[in-house]
Amino acid sequence: MNTPHTPSVTSSTTAAALPVLFVSHGAPLFALEPGSTGPALTRWGAELKAQYSRLRGVVIMSPHWVARGATVMTGAQPETWHDFGGFPRPLYALQYPAAGAPALAQEVLALLEQAGIDARGDAARPFDHGAWVPLMHLFPQADVPVVQVALPVGAGPAEVHAMGVALRGLREQGVLVVGSGSMTHNLAEFFGGADQPAPYVVEFSRWIEAQLEQGDTAALLDYRARAPHARRAHPTEDHFLPIFFALGAAGEGAEAHYLSREVMHGMLAMDAFALQAA
Numbered sequence: 335m336n337t338p339h340t341p342s343v344t345s346s347t348t349a350a351a352l353p354v355l356f357v358s359h360g361a362p363l364f365a366l367e368p369g370s371t372g373p374a375l376t377r378w379g380a381e382l383k384a385q386y387s388r389l390r391g392v393v394i395m396s397p398h399w400v401a402r403g404a405t406v407m408t409g410a411q412p413e414t415w416h417d418f419g420g421f422p423r424p425l426y427a428l429q430y431p432a433a434g435a436p437a438l439a440q441e442v443l444a445l446l447e448q449a450g451i452d453a454r455g456d457a458a459r460p461f462d463h464g465a466w467v468p469l470m471h472l473f474p475q476a477d478v479p480v481v482q483v484a485l486p487v488g489a490g491p492a493e494v495h496a497m498g499v500a501l502r503g504l505r506e507q508g509v510l511v512v513g514s515g516s517m518t519h520n521l522a523e524f525f526g527g528a529d530q531p532a533p534y535v536v537e538f539s540r541w542i543e544a545q546l547e548q549g550d551t552a553a554l555l556d557y558r559a560r561a562p563h564a565r566r567a568h569p570t571e572d573h574f575l576p577i578f579f580a581l582g583a584a585g586e587g588a589e590a591h592y593l594s595r596e597v598m599h600g601m602l603a604m605d606a607f608a609l610q611a612a
Contacts, residue, residue: 351505352386353591354498354584356577357606358516359396359468360598361524362418365428371594371604372471378593378608379472388508391435391479393442393501395494395579396464396514397572401456401484404446404497408439408455412480415460430466435479438509442481442501449500456484464514478510483579490571491555491578498582511583513576517542517603518567524599531597534563539595539603542577546590546607551581567603584609 357375364372383389398417399405414429439455446453461469465482486493501511518535541561545553555578558564558571568574581588588609596604 351611352382352389352508352510353608353610354505354580354588355472355510355512355606355608356580357468357472357512357514358594358602358604359464359514360516360602360604362416362421362425362463362467364598364604365463365467365470366422366425367598368471369596369598369604371596371606374593375468375471375606376474379474382510383473383478386508389478389510390508391438391481392469392473392510392512393438393481393483393504394465394469394512394514395483395485395497395576396462397485397576398462398464399459399482399484400487400572403486404451404453405456405459405484405486406439406442406446406453407434407457407459407480407482408436408443409434409457409459410436412482413460414466415462417462428470430461430470430476432461432466432469432473432476433479435481438479439481441504442483445500445503446497449496451497451500468512468514485572485575489575491557491575494575495551495555495578495582498579498584500582502583502585505583511580513578513580515576516573517605518601519573520566520569520601522569523601530600531603532601534566535597535601535603537562538564538567539605543590543592543605549587551586554578554581580609585611587611
């Protein structure tokens with residue numbers, strides 16, 4: 335398996351197509367408590383910008399935007415939404431002032447429609463924390479335009495994967511496609527205060543990594559039945575589904591290069607990896 339260090343962007347990418355990123359965004363406090371995952375994202379983002387001078391923007395799916403059907407942010411300057419409660423006051427002062435990308439949003443809508451996926455725009459949508467928290471580590475200067483894509487209500491792995499497939503061509507046009515979710519996400523256990531990773535968290539996360547290493551997309555799509563502790567790791571699917579958005583955009587044969595395997599609070603696996611052509 336890959337060693338737990340931040341991979342070089344240049345090691346297995348080509349000038350023609352950007353890699354795809356899956357990132358676990360953890361709890362909102364990840365914005366202020368970056369652990370080892372935040373710096374790893376910052377290093378990787380800096381390498382990406384250095385390697386790809388044509389970085390036009392980011393297209394990101396977050397589970398904190400669930401809409402009736404595929405919906406795309408089309409605003410020119412989305413606001414930063416603090417869509418959570420009960421956290422320290424400094425968290426609510428944070429802003430992520432990245433520009434939107436209306437022209438890119440129209441390309442996303444067109445590609446979804448061409449793939450037979452009904453889609454609509456939303457010009458008023460702000461950035462939720464599933465988007466801006468990881469992006470503030472990835473591109474801390476907020477200097478890359480961002481388009482957020484909603485998770486359609488009722489969609490499963492296959493439907494979300496198809497959305498990623500529809501947007502695959504954007505990678506050759508200077509666009510970074512990102513799935514932002516969580517490798518594990520059982521909030522009923524969040525306040526347990528564990529210092530060490532729960533065994534089930536490690537077992538589930540490493541099973542996913544093994545399937546990525548083997549290129550077994552079918553097993554991943556059927557993770558609910560095949561992965562150990564799948565229902566404990568994800569009592570609901572929403573925070574795992576963005577991984578399929580990333581897998582669809584990356585295409586068959588892409589290799590997962592891990593940026594992080596950190597576990598926070600004993601139960602939030604912060605796995606982040608780039609999917610790159612072999």
